Amino acid sequence: QGDQCAPSKMLTSALNLEIPGSIGLNYETTAMNNLLSKGVAVVVTDYVGLGMNDRVHSYMNRADQAHAVLDAARVASKVPGASVKADSKVATYGYSQGGGASGAAVEAAPTYAPELNVAAAYVGAPPAELNSVLSGVDGSPIAGVIGYIINGAVNEYPGMQKIIDDNLNDNGKAMLATTRGQCTADIVFTFGGKKTAQYTKSGESLAQIVAREPALSEFIDAQRIGRLKPTAAVRVATANADDLVTHSQARQLAVDWCGKGSNVT
Numbered sequence: 001q002g003d004q005c006a007p008s009k010m011l012t013s014a015l016n017l018e019i020p021g022s023i024g025l026n027y028e029t030t031a032m033n034n035l036l037s038k039g040v041a042v043v044v045t046d047y048v049g050l051g052m053n054d055r056v057h058s059y060m061n062r063a064d065q066a067h068a069v070l071d072a073a074r075v076a077s078k079v080p081g082a083s084v085k086a087d088s089k090v091a092t093y094g095y096s097q098g099g100g101a102s103g104a105a106v107e108a109a110p111t112y113a114p115e116l117n118v119a120a121a122y123v124g125a126p127p128a129e130l131n132s133v134l135s136g137v138d139g140s141p142i143a144g145v146i147g148y149i150i151n152g153a154v155n156e157y158p159g160m161q162k163i164i165d166d167n168l169n170d171n172g173k174a175m176l177a178t179t180r181g182q183c184t185a186d187i188v189f190t191f192g193g194k195k196t197a198q199y200t201k202s203g204e205s206l207a208q209i210v211a212r213e214p215a216l217s218e219f220i221d222a223q224r225i226g227r228l229k230p231t232a233a234v235r236v237a238t239a240n241a242d243d244l245v246t247h248s249q250a251r252q253l254a255v256d257w258c259g260k261g262s263n264v265t
Contacts, residue, residue, distance in 0.1 A: 001059060001148045005183035006051025007044045016183075023185040031093075041084045045072040047101070049155070056155035056180060059148035060097060060127055062223040066104035069094075070113040089117050091232075095124035096245055099237075100225060103128060103253065107228035121230065124237040125245045128225040128253035134207040136246045139195045144187025146196060146206055147179030153219050160215060167209050172199030226256035233263045 003009075004019045007028070016024030032042050048064040049057035058064045069092055077084045094102035099122075106121035127133040130149065137143055154160045154176075168176070175194075179187055196206040210216040234257060238250035257264045 001050070001057045001151060001179060002181040002183055002186070003051050003053055006046040008046050008051055011044070019181070021186075022181070022183055023189075024183045025185055035093075041076060041082065041088075043072045043076040045069055045101075049152075056151050057148070058152040058156055059145070060100055060130060060223055061152055061156065062100075062104045062225060063108070065097075065101035066108040067112060069101050069105035070109060070116065070118075073116055073118075074113060086115070087117050089119040091120040091122070092118070093122045093124075095237075097127065099124040099126035099245075100128065102126070103225045103234075103236075106230040106232050106234055107225065107257075110229070110231050118232045120233045120235075122235050122237065123253070125239070125242060126225060126236065126250050126253055127245050129249040130220045130223050131207065131210070132246050132249040133244075134210065134220070135205075137244050138205055138207060139193060140244050141188050141192040142184070142244060143194050143196070144175075144179050144182065144191035147176050147187070147191070150206075151176055151180045153216070157215075157219065160219070163213055163215060167200055167202070167213070169199060169201050172196075175199055226253045229260040230257060230262045230264075233265075235265045 002019065002022060004016060004022055005024050009018070010016050010024055010026040014026045014029055032044070035042050045068045047057060047068045048061070049055045073090045076082060077086045077088065092102040092105045102121050103123040103126045106118060109116060109118040134146060137145055150164065154164060175191065178190065182190065197203050200206065200209060210220055236250060236254040238247050240247050254264050
């Protein structure tokens, strides 16, 4: 969620130490180079708000990430000298947050970007149903991503600030302020293994608070991927033993799409 974590700032180096105390790791370089070596043109998005000092990255916002991916594909053919044409086949690709973005993009493409020739999507470990993800990552090495979700929600819907103020204690508010400027490696070092119950005034987990606060539960539900029909071929990848981005909700995404008649593997 920190601006220094944006892919556009990480393409020239596998390691970014631009911000003191922050470690940025570009672990997508190998995948990008493999695609490039096969003659595939690659375009990478920073997502909405990432790398921009004037707003917060809207982490796991379904519409925002779908539009960011599809808008990136739209401009690829407009790069001077690009081999990509307006009718070139497009495939979306991503894992974890990227898997969610890829899934959101491929199901939004028929209505949001019908002019694009979206032919396929790889949807790896997608956080398709955030209620399950909130429970799965609580107390895990990547528990800090919960701060990303809340920070993005409050930035998009300022009315949620009162709900956060009413339910989070000082430790919880400090966690939100810190994660707002951190990369993935940073949250692992800082908040790995922490339970969200220690951040709330009531001692409830954040998942429990979301369940009883209508505005929060409606926001989380609105991010659900799987309610629209992809017209491209889709491969959903999920590990049976994934204890972070849980297998059951990723498999349910595939089931939901299959139920709509989509071509899903």
